[in-house]
Amino acid sequence: MHKITEIGMELDVLGENRRLAEGNRELLRSKGVRSVDMMGSIGAGKTALIIRMAEALRDRGLKVAAVAGDVTGEDDFIRLRNAGVEAVNCNTGSECHLDAHLVDHALEKLDLDNVDVLFIENVGNLVCPSDFPLGADKRLVLISVTEGDDMVRKHPDIFHAAEVAAINKVDIAEYMDVDLARVAADYRRITGKTLHEVSVKSGAGIDPLLQALEL
Amino acid sequence: MHKITEIGMELDVLGENRRLAEGNRELLRSKGVRSVDMMGSIGAGKTALIIRMAEALRDRGLKVAAVAGDVTGEDDFIRLRNAGVEAVNCNTGSECHLDAHLVDHALEKLDLDNVDVLFIENVGNLVCPSDFPLGADKRLVLISVTEGDDMVRKHPDIFHAAEVAAINKVDIAEYMDVDLARVAADYRRITGKTLHEVSVKSGAGIDPLLQALEL
Numbered sequence: 001m002h003k004i005t006e007i008g009m010e011l012d013v014l015g016e017n018r019r020l021a022e023g024n025r026e027l028l029r030s031k032g033v034r035s036v037d038m039m040g041s042i043g044a045g046k047t048a049l050i051i052r053m054a055e056a057l058r059d060r061g062l063k064v065a066a067v068a069g070d071v072t073g074e075d076d077f078i079r080l081r082n083a084g085v086e087a088v089n090c091n092t093g094s095e096c097h098l099d100a101h102l103v104d105h106a107l108e109k110l111d112l113d114n115v116d117v118l119f120i121e122n123v124g125n126l127v128c129p130s131d132f133p134l135g136a137d138k139r140l141v142l143i144s145v146t147e148g149d150d151m152v153r154k155h156p157d158i159f160h161a162a163e164v165a166a167i168n169k170v171d172i173a174e175y176m177d178v179d180l181a182r183v184a185a186d187y188r189r190i191t192g193k194t195l196h197e198v199s200v201k202s203g204a205g206i207d208p209l210l211q212a213l214e215l
Numbered sequence: 216m217h218k219i220t221e222i223g224m225e226l227d228v229l230g231e232n233r234r235l236a237e238g239n240r241e242l243l244r245s246k247g248v249r250s251v252d253m254m255g256s257i258g259a260g261k262t263a264l265i266i267r268m269a270e271a272l273r274d275r276g277l278k279v280a281a282v283a284g285d286v287t288g289e290d291d292f293i294r295l296r297n298a299g300v301e302a303v304n305c306n307t308g309s310e311c312h313l314d315a316h317l318v319d320h321a322l323e324k325l326d327l328d329n330v331d332v333l334f335i336e337n338v339g340n341l342v343c344p345s346d347f348p349l350g351a352d353k354r355l356v357l358i359s360v361t362e363g364d365d366m367v368r369k370h371p372d373i374f375h376a377a378e379v380a381a382i383n384k385v386d387i388a389e390y391m392d393v394d395l396a397r398v399a400a401d402y403r404r405i406t407g408k409t410l411h412e413v414s415v416k417s418g419a420g421i422d423p424l425l426q427a428l429e430l
Contacts, residue, residue, distance in 0.1 A: 041256050041257050041258070041339070041362075042256050042341055042362050042363070042366050042369065042370075043256070043359070043361055043362030043363045043366065070369055071342060071369060071370060071372070072368075072369065072370075072371065073365075073368050073369055075365040075368060075369060094342075094346075094372060096311060096340070096342035096343045123342065124256070124341065124369070125311070125340060125341075125342055125343075126257055126339065126340075127286060127309075127311035127338065127340055127343075128311045128340075128342075128343065131309075144258070144361070146258055146359070146361035146362075147256075147257050147258030147361075148257070148258045150288075150290040151257050151258065153287075153288050153290060154257065154285055154286060154287065154288055154290060154339070155257075155286060155287075156287060157286070157309060172390075175387075175390075
């Protein structure tokens with residue numbers, strides 16, 4: 001969060017975002033769409049996880065869509081579309097996070113009557129998105145063993161902001177010299193909850209994660 | 216950058232930062248200290264690279280210090296100190312980047328007469344630090360092969376803001392299924408410059424990087 005408290009604007013920006021997020025929440029619920037705000041740093045595997053979860057959900061007959069949030073470009077949007085996920089691209093310009101207003105406009109481009117589950121992929125950033133709820137039912141923060149084993153201790157706010165957290169690429173934890181138990185202990189100490197371990201590549205841990213997200 | 220343009224405050228915040236950055240630059244130059252602002256996402260290897268470069272510089276008789284910037288905690292500060300690097304911890308609270316004012320105060324805690332090279336480790340974030348120069352001679356952005364091969368395309372602003380860029384962990388590029396040539400081509404297309412390839416673990420590529428940083 002950029003330093004704007006001293007001019008008394010932070011509350012206005014955050015309050016306005018919260019108001020718009022409530023609007024998104026009401027719209028999604030009225031259409032029977034369950035939704036997840038996917039937060040995490042660049043390279044954590046957010047796009048790949050959406051594709052993996054979408055496969056599992058489609059096998060159960062559910063219709064899945066995604067909002068691909070990024071500062072610029074269409075890389076994630078194209079990956080999602082090529083994987084058969086109905087998607088809307090959502091560039092922030094120079095902003096370091098999605099906000100409820102951007103998501104509001106992205107939702108206008110989706111046929112929500114034909115969506116059961118919506119994934120909103122936030123900008124790759126482990127700091128800023130935490131302050132800006134988007135109106136999703138759940139917020140998920142995805143980290144990766146490649147980020148080192150101190151990422152939870154360094155960014156407690158985003159883990160507080162999310163109902164569910166998962167660590168990806170656990171199949172290479174040993175190779176990366178990362179102590180998974182330490183990361184899980186940090187997460188439990190900060191939130192009182194269990195950190196989900198997943199490998200998007202192998203598919204390990206995806207079903208329990210979907211359960212935690214109530215999908 | 217959080218959306219504050221509509222209330223006309225962005226220019227003030229950025230202008231004030233630039234003014235303070237100039238003060239830092241003048242102070243560091245007056246003391247004969249060469250300085251590098253180290254930017255990059257969490258887990259890119261910024262702290263480990265500082266330790267590696269500090270070893271090489273100390274072998275040449277130079278005195279090295281570091282400012283360890285993080286949202287919260289002392290993990291990087293402790294790693295630097297344990298590696299024998301004179302360091303100052305600099306927590307931003309909830310801010311997603313260092314700013315020139317925070318660095319100004321960190322500099323007060325260092326004996327700059329006994330420093331030849333200063334590394335300022337920014338908060339792990341590939342978006343926000345680009346807007347906030349700190350007054351360092353050079354800005355370096357460090358990425359890692361574990362972040363995927365689209366990170367340059369997704370974050371052109373920070374690569375424009377930095378004079379030098381390097382990609383770390385190139386020893387595991389093949390294992391991570393990352394196309395280094397694509398990343399380097401994106402970087403050249405955007406900046407016209409060559410992306411440095413390094414492995415902080417093995418030490419490969421460190422000397423050319425120090426040369427590019429004029430250290």
